[in-house]
Amino acid sequence: MRRDAVRNRAAIVEAARGALDEHGGTVDVREIARRAGVGMGTLYRHFPAKEDLIAEVLHEQFTIWSATIRTAAATADPWTALTDFFDQALRGCAKQHAIMDSVAAGWSRPSAEAVVLGEIIDELLARAAGLLRPGVTRDDLLLMLQSLSCAVRVTQQSGRPRDRTAWNRLVRISLDGLRATHSDPLPQ
Amino acid sequence: MRRDAVRNRAAIVEAARGALDEHGGTVDVREIARRAGVGMGTLYRHFPAKEDLIAEVLHEQFTIWSATIRTAAATADPWTALTDFFDQALRGCAKQHAIMDSVAAGWSRPSAEAVVLGEIIDELLARAAGLLRPGVTRDDLLLMLQSLSCAVRVTQQSGRPRDRTAWNRLVRISLDGLRATHSDPLPQ
Amino acid sequence: MRRDAVRNRAAIVEAARGALDEHGGTVDVREIARRAGVGMGTLYRHFPAKEDLIAEVLHEQFTIWSATIRTAAATADPWTALTDFFDQALRGCAKQHAIMDSVAAGWSRPSAEAVVLGEIIDELLARAAGLLRPGVTRDDLLLMLQSLSCAVRVTQQSGRPRDRTAWNRLVRISLDGLRATHSDPLPQ
Amino acid sequence: MRRDAVRNRAAIVEAARGALDEHGGTVDVREIARRAGVGMGTLYRHFPAKEDLIAEVLHEQFTIWSATIRTAAATADPWTALTDFFDQALRGCAKQHAIMDSVAAGWSRPSAEAVVLGEIIDELLARAAGLLRPGVTRDDLLLMLQSLSCAVRVTQQSGRPRDRTAWNRLVRISLDGLRATHSDPLPQ
DNA sequence: TATGAATGAGACTTCATTCAT
DNA sequence: GATGAATGAAGTCTCATTCAT
Numbered sequence: 181m182r183r184d185a186v187r188n189r190a191a192i193v194e195a196a197r198g199a200l201d202e203h204g205g206t207v208d209v210r211e212i213a214r215r216a217g218v219g220m221g222t223l224y225r226h227f228p229a230k231e232d233l234i235a236e237v238l239h240e241q242f243t244i245w246s247a248t249i250r251t252a253a254a255t256a257d258p259w260t261a262l263t264d265f266f267d268q269a270l271r272g273c274a275k276q277h278a279i280m281d282s283v284a285a286g287w288s289r290p291s292a293e294a295v296v297l298g299e300i301i302d303e304l305l306a307r308a309a310g311l312l313r314p315g316v317t318r319d320d321l322l323l324m325l326q327s328l329s330c331a332v333r334v335t336q337q338s339g340r341p342r343d344r345t346a347w348n349r350l351v352r353i354s355l356d357g358l359r360a361t362h363s364d365p366l367p368q
Numbered sequence: 369m370r371r372d373a374v375r376n377r378a379a380i381v382e383a384a385r386g387a388l389d390e391h392g393g394t395v396d397v398r399e400i401a402r403r404a405g406v407g408m409g410t411l412y413r414h415f416p417a418k419e420d421l422i423a424e425v426l427h428e429q430f431t432i433w434s435a436t437i438r439t440a441a442a443t444a445d446p447w448t449a450l451t452d453f454f455d456q457a458l459r460g461c462a463k464q465h466a467i468m469d470s471v472a473a474g475w476s477r478p479s480a481e482a483v484v485l486g487e488i489i490d491e492l493l494a495r496a497a498g499l500l501r502p503g504v505t506r507d508d509l510l511l512m513l514q515s516l517s518c519a520v521r522v523t524q525q526s527g528r529p530r531d532r533t534a535w536n537r538l539v540r541i542s543l544d545g546l547r548a549t550h551s552d553p554l555p556q
Numbered sequence: 557m558r559r560d561a562v563r564n565r566a567a568i569v570e571a572a573r574g575a576l577d578e579h580g581g582t583v584d585v586r587e588i589a590r591r592a593g594v595g596m597g598t599l600y601r602h603f604p605a606k607e608d609l610i611a612e613v614l615h616e617q618f619t620i621w622s623a624t625i626r627t628a629a630a631t632a633d634p635w636t637a638l639t640d641f642f643d644q645a646l647r648g649c650a651k652q653h654a655i656m657d658s659v660a661a662g663w664s665r666p667s668a669e670a671v672v673l674g675e676i677i678d679e680l681l682a683r684a685a686g687l688l689r690p691g692v693t694r695d696d697l698l699l700m701l702q703s704l705s706c707a708v709r710v711t712q713q714s715g716r717p718r719d720r721t722a723w724n725r726l727v728r729i730s731l732d733g734l735r736a737t738h739s740d741p742l743p744q
Numbered sequence: 745m746r747r748d749a750v751r752n753r754a755a756i757v758e759a760a761r762g763a764l765d766e767h768g769g770t771v772d773v774r775e776i777a778r779r780a781g782v783g784m785g786t787l788y789r790h791f792p793a794k795e796d797l798i799a800e801v802l803h804e805q806f807t808i809w810s811a812t813i814r815t816a817a818a819t820a821d822p823w824t825a826l827t828d829f830f831d832q833a834l835r836g837c838a839k840q841h842a843i844m845d846s847v848a849a850g851w852s853r854p855s856a857e858a859v860v861l862g863e864i865i866d867e868l869l870a871r872a873a874g875l876l877r878p879g880v881t882r883d884d885l886l887l888m889l890q891s892l893s894c895a896v897r898v899t900q901q902s903g904r905p906r907d908r909t910a911w912n913r914l915v916r917i918s919l920d921g922l923r924a925t926h927s928d929p930l931p932q
Numbered sequence: 933t934a935t936g937a938a939t940g941a942g943a944c945t946t947c948a949t950t951c952a953t
Numbered sequence: 954g955a956t957g958a959a960t961g962a963a964g965t966c967t968c969a970t971t972c973a974t
Contacts, residue, residue, distance in 0.1 A: 370973090397966085
């Protein structure tokens, strides 16, 4: 691939990232092309459909994000690893709202993203085994993450975009609900 | 108001309810008119803009929903009242995904819906005071509800629409996180 | 015809008169029905099409108008009769812009209105014969009237609606151009 | 700008010119697109709103027209300049009825078009000063032009579109009314 | 008979995608 | 390979006219 083609592709993805975050999935592809400084033809050469471009943006974001949270999940203390994991994961969502959608989309038919997340979560579960209430599964944490990402999104809606307190409180509550203190069995 | 007008108005709202739930807010108004068995003019006579129709559907759903959860929140035992409240509220969301959006939309600037919910939650908080960890606020429960409604939505995505186990487990975990057992203060 | 039907018909015509003058020919028939205080069905019972209603309004206005100008044209002094005729005719146009349109519409295929006007003008021409330049015809005066009515309309456009000076000057100029002073033959 | 874009833009304007003249301002934009042989998107790429297209057509017509009448107004003999000016100006109106509307629209709040016309008229007035009755102003001639353009329009209505005699006679009469022969002061 | 709700063709405009330059 | 002009289906909404109540 020629060097300018590479540069164009990167510019398109970056433009799409910003545009998607500002306007959401209904953004006009022309807005993306304009931001990227390329013509429509160039955009469509790289991504045959708008959907493909969106998928690429998500994939890229997910890659960066998953690296971050994998690091956070590697903290020595198992419980801290769990809290750091949620904290970093949700900070990422705060910046790129679309990330979690790809995971959500893969709930019924597991996506590659969900698989990656699942692996990280499995690791966390294994390490924190003794600290958690019995019966907590990978899907529980995956769903909790999705759920909390919505809370992040809600609290970020224009008005007080920097307020992390609200969702931090909810994260604390939710994680406390996972502690071994709670010996009641979860619904099967 | 004439009897056929009443019937048509109801048919339009019902059609809109179904169409909005299936296709989301981008549904074509003609699809709604077709489902309702009326012409475009009839639809626009009752609702001068698409937005008004959507608002009406939400309002109607919210009214039914809030009555249900208010009843659930009136259960004798305070903790059961809390769990019933979440259970009924989320079952409603499971049927009508758009309900919670109106509450979410009112996070920064409180909507009428958010106010109604807030009152119910305040009542629950007052009654369950001794059973809850210190510092739990109305906003904590409101946000938790929003958050969990996303979990419901995710688990309902085409594939296994009837599976309530997944989100029921998450509700249990989250509510357990609210128990007085947890004496750590929440972030301010 | 029943008495209330007569009253309704009159109310419709009056409402249409006002509405047409305010909004022009593109006015919504519902606006007319609302002003008249009747339902659409009643309006359409009396006038099978919007066009018929407009025609009726014009006819009624024309009848009043033609009576006024016929009186003005009967002034003793022939030249004064001519000026009074134009003055009254154009004042009428100032109040009901649509009147002249019906005459204009009948230029190619003479309308009943044009015939009435023609008779008045013929009378004026006969009486003022010696005062006018040779060769002035009925059509000349008819067209002059139409032409000047446009001037009235233009000067009335929102801004300075009461200013009659501008078109009065033009009337004076135009009529002076008809005087016998000008012996040059007109183009045939 | 690409050559085909230029060609399309021109085709659209030309199509609009014809369509506006035939059907008036209520013409369907699709009719214009069809005539121009382009899609709706192309039309809207060049003119973001129907109104913009209409404005462009008027502007273009006015530009051609004003050049023509400016030339006519430059004839050596002052009185001939005046008659040529009216003759050319009204021939233009005969071809494009919408031209004069833009001037009319600017009567209360002077439009760019009215300013251009005013300058030409001022020049004519200055040169013909001695030949005109006292007190004739720019607005008198501007209004006369508007007025006569209506006469042109009326005589052109389907039936005998080529007959210039009728309005030529009226022009002659009106201009004769401007001659210095008439010493009566005009209404102030 | 009067009412006004219902009709539906058609108006303006947008935007994902294709293709001539 | 890049450009951005062109496409046209589809979207929301209006309004002259009809018809059930």
